[in-house]
């Protein structure tokens with residue numbers, strides 16, 4: 339038992355007994371996709387839960403990024419962060435947009451607002467920040483810059499499901515925000531995602547875009563794509579929504595236990611909660627200071643692995659290091675010193691709602707024991 343593998347994440351699953359009646363109903367209705375009954379129910383339920391005015395469901399978290407850029411007709415250059423999952427930058431590439439990387443703030447791991455203005459050129463049309471680990475970006479500063487230069491802001495909020503500041507959703511910041519409901523995220527529909535906007539007309543356009551551009555039986559108004567969610571995933575999503583609060587609370591308890599022990603470990607740092615923020619505890623990153631800790635990040639990562647404790651070096655390597663992007667001027671090391679430092683020191687510890695006390699202690703033991 340001692341050596342059972344502890345994975346970095348584990349999906350939130352609805353009970354099969356609860357799911358079967360939904361399946362029965364879907365079989366009876368014989369309406370499987372294209373804005374069906376459960377699709378509509380889930381959009382309504384998510385608007386309410388997330389405190390957002392309009393949401394469009396998608397089959398994953400990458401398509402809403404691509405469709406947001408299409409809906410807002412973004413072209414030229416977009417300012418973004420190298421410290422994210424590749425899908426953020428890939429969405430730009432698929433739209434023929436040049437990504438311009440800006441370094442991050444070491445305290446939040448989010449794009450550093452102080453460095454955005456220097457990266458703006460006449461070709462810049464938008465900023466695409468990421469709420470990394472669900473920690474809110476400085477949305478006010480970013481909006482000020484966007485307003486000053488007439489730029490759009492699209493947040494990749496894939497990590498930020500349910501995150502609020504003073505009771506208000508951070509998903510309402512900027513022009514649009516995108517979510518991922520992938521199996522590894524806090525809330526999942528197996529594969530899935532969503533695009534959040536503030537305007538009924540834009541919501542309609544997004545819904546055209548995710549259905550090939552169909553605006554009626556014979557009318558195509560845009561070169562759309564297929565991002566439509568089926569009834570089975572929508573029903574699954576409705577059930578998972580009912581238990582996401584208790585899952586987040588279980589994650590919070592785990593974070594408290596990790597912090598309690600790790601605060602006394604020389605050379606290991608982690609993120610604290612921010613005042614007024616409802617966090618979702620989607621990840622628990624630690625940062626290894628090689629000199630103070632006496633071991634490199636990779637040494638610790640592989641030591642954990644030997645003991646069947648699977649962390650994840652997330653985000654490493656930086657997006658700017660991948661072959662598609664490393665030739666860009668903004669991908670140069672000198673431009674991204676903080677991002678490199680963080681990427682070389684991070685390990686995300688196992689974090690999920692069913693992590694047991696014993697498992698938490700095994701994770702901690704790997705880090706604390708010499």
Ligand SMILES: *Cc1c(COP(=O)(O)O)cnc(C)c1O
Nearest residue numbers: 398399400423425426496518520
């Ligand atoms: C998961 C994730 C995505 C992509 O979501 P998929 O649902 O896997 O397509 C995009 N951006 C970030 C930051 C993510 O973590």
